[in-house]
Structures are given as C-alpha cells and as structure tokens.
Amino acid sequence: MRQADCYQLGEVIKTHGLNGEVGISLDVDFPDEYQNLESVFLEQQGKLVPFFIETIQVNGNRALVKFEDINSLEDAKPLIKSDIYLPLTFLPKLEDGQYYFHELVGCDVFEKEDRLGVIREIIDLNGNQLISLDAAGKEILIPLKDEILSVVDIPNKKVSVVLPEGLLDIYND
Numbered sequence: 001m002r003q004a005d006c007y008q009l010g011e012v013i014k015t016h017g018l019n020g021e022v023g024i025s026l027d028v029d030f031p032d033e034y035q036n037l038e039s040v041f042l043e044q045q046g047k048l049v050p051f052f053i054e055t056i057q058v059n060g061n062r063a064l065v066k067f068e069d070i071n072s073l074e075d076a077k078p079l080i081k082s083d084i085y086l087p088l089t090f091l092p093k094l095e096d097g098q099y100y101f102h103e104l105v106g107c108d109v110f111e112k113e114d115r116l117g118v119i120r121e122i123i124d125l126n127g128n129q130l131i132s133l134d135a136a137g138k139e140i141l142i143p144l145k146d147e148i149l150s151v152v153d154i155p156n157k158k159v160s161v162v163l164p165e166g167l168l169d170i171y172n173d
Contacts, residue, residue, distance in 0.1 A: 001041055001048045006085035007102055009040060015077055020070035022079055026061045033092065034058060041085040048085055099154050101129065101144070107157045109133055116140070119159065140171050
C-alpha cells in the first residue's frame with residue numbers, strides 16, 4: 001500500500017498496560033465510525049505495514065487498541081509515534097459540495113481572475129488549518145476557512161478565494 005493511496009487516521013501516542021495495548025489519537029471528524037476496524041497500516045521506517053486489530057475501544061478522539069502479535073510492553077513501545085493510515089476507499093462518501101482536505105492538494109488557487117498558485121499541502125496547527133500555496137516557488141499560507149474559500153471545484157482542481165485585505169502584502173517583501 002502506498003501512502004498516496006491512504007489518509008492518516010491518527011497516531012499511536014502511548015502504551016497501555018503490560019499486554020501490548022496502545023493508546024491512539026484519532027484525527028477524524030467522526031471517530032465512532034472506526035469502532036469496528038479490523039486492520040490499519042502503521043508507518044514503520046518510511047513504509048506502511050499492515051497491523052491486524054484484536055480489540056478496539058473508541059472513546060471520543062482516542063482509542064485503546066490491541067494489535068495481533070503485540071503481546072507485551074516491549075512489543076508495543078516501538079509503535080509509539082507511528083502514524084496510522086487507512087486506504088482512501090474507507091472514507092465515507094460526501095454530499096455534493098463537500099470535500100476532504102486532502103482533495104485540495106494539487107488544486108490551482110485563484111483570486112478573482114488571478115492565479116495565485118497551487119496547493120501543496122494542508123497544515124494543521126493545533127486545530128487551525130492552513131493551505132500551503134506554492135506561488136512561483138514562494139510559500140503562501142492561507143487560513144482554511146469557509147469565508148475565504150468561496151468556490152471549491154474538486155473535479156476541475158480549482159479553488160477560488162476571497163483573501164483578507166493585506167494577506168498577500170505580507171509575502172511581497
């Protein structure tokens with residue numbers, strides 16, 4: 001499985017007990033939808049490795065997980081800080097006009113008729129999402145807010161924005 005074919009579900013944040021259980025942080029809108037997972041991919045040394053789940057208990061945006069063949073504290077410790085992934089096919093279908101943040105990557109961004117650049121990534125800073133825009137080799141950060149993204153056209157890879165006055169001036173030194 002390639003990382004490009006997946007989305008990040010969360011991260012292993014700690015061990016729990018002596019029998020190989022781990023605590024994970026879920027970075028999704030509806031954590032309860034993941035209560036019946038059978039397997040996930042953990043990033044190990046730059047590769048996605050499948051791990052099968054014996055038990056999972058979701059509580060808010062945290063979960064307690066017991067993976068098959070991870071039976072001790074020593075087995076579980078190397079998993080800490082591992083990112084957890086699922087295939088994109090696991091994402092729930094959205095209604096028209098809705099989109100996932102990863103779908104914005106690669107979209108051209110326009111303000112009125114002016115092309116500003118292309119979205120390279122979405123950055124999450126403690127719940128504040130930013131668009132990282134490549135504008136002719138220069139990075140511009142734009143808050144990912146509904147009032148700024150006026151039109152999002154995923155099929156045509158085009159996003160129209162209404163930027164706060166002076167935002168681009170910060171980058172024009």
